[in-house]
Amino acid sequence: xxxxxxxxxxxxxxxxxxxxxxxxxxxxxxxxxxxxxxxxxxxxxxxxxxxxxxxxxxxxxxxxxxxxxxxxxxxxxxxxxxxxxxxxxxxxxxxxxxxxxxxxxxxxxxxxxxxxxxxxxxxxxxxxxxxxxxxxxxxx
Numbered sequence: 001x002x003x004x005x006x007x008x009x010x011x012x013x014x015x016x017x018x019x020x021x022x023x024x025x026x027x028x029x030x031x032x033x034x035x036x037x038x039x040x041x042x043x044x045x046x047x048x049x050x051x052x053x054x055x056x057x058x059x060x061x062x063x064x065x066x067x068x069x070x071x072x073x074x075x076x077x078x079x080x081x082x083x084x085x086x087x088x089x090x091x092x093x094x095x096x097x098x099x100x101x102x103x104x105x106x107x108x109x110x111x112x113x114x115x116x117x118x119x120x121x122x123x124x125x126x127x128x129x130x131x132x133x134x135x136x137x138x139x140x
Contacts, residue, residue, distance in 0.1 A: 004054070010065045016041055016056045021091045025119045029074055041065065047076035095119075 010016040030046040045052040055069040
């Protein structure tokens with residue numbers, strides 16, 4: 001079951017944001033943050049007419065966040081490109097941290113291949129130092 005479902009609980013304010021980023025990447029959609037104060041988190045699909053929304057709040061002012069409302073289906077067609085705005089460097093660092101701990105020799109080519117395979121995002125999400133072709137062939 002996806003971690004994104006009604007009444008799902010998350011430990012801390014960043015956990016639902018990271019789960020939403022992973023959901024967006026795996027489902028080839030992007031979202032925009034409507035509201036994100038300390039105790040609430042409201043996001044909507046980036047496509048204007050798509051009804052998908054997610055609303056999470058703190059449980060009784062604790063550090064636990066719960067999804068209170070979720071429109072489960074996207075009416076849009078999703079992304080038509082290989083990048084995804086949710087695949088931030090911070091998200092990728094968190095996503096890859098365990099693999100890097102287990103394999104310190106994990107090289108950028110393997111990382112790019114695994115991220116492309118696991119998440120379906122292409123070279124637009126990687127720093128230019130990892131992609132010499134984006135730097136005009138120069139290596140940093």
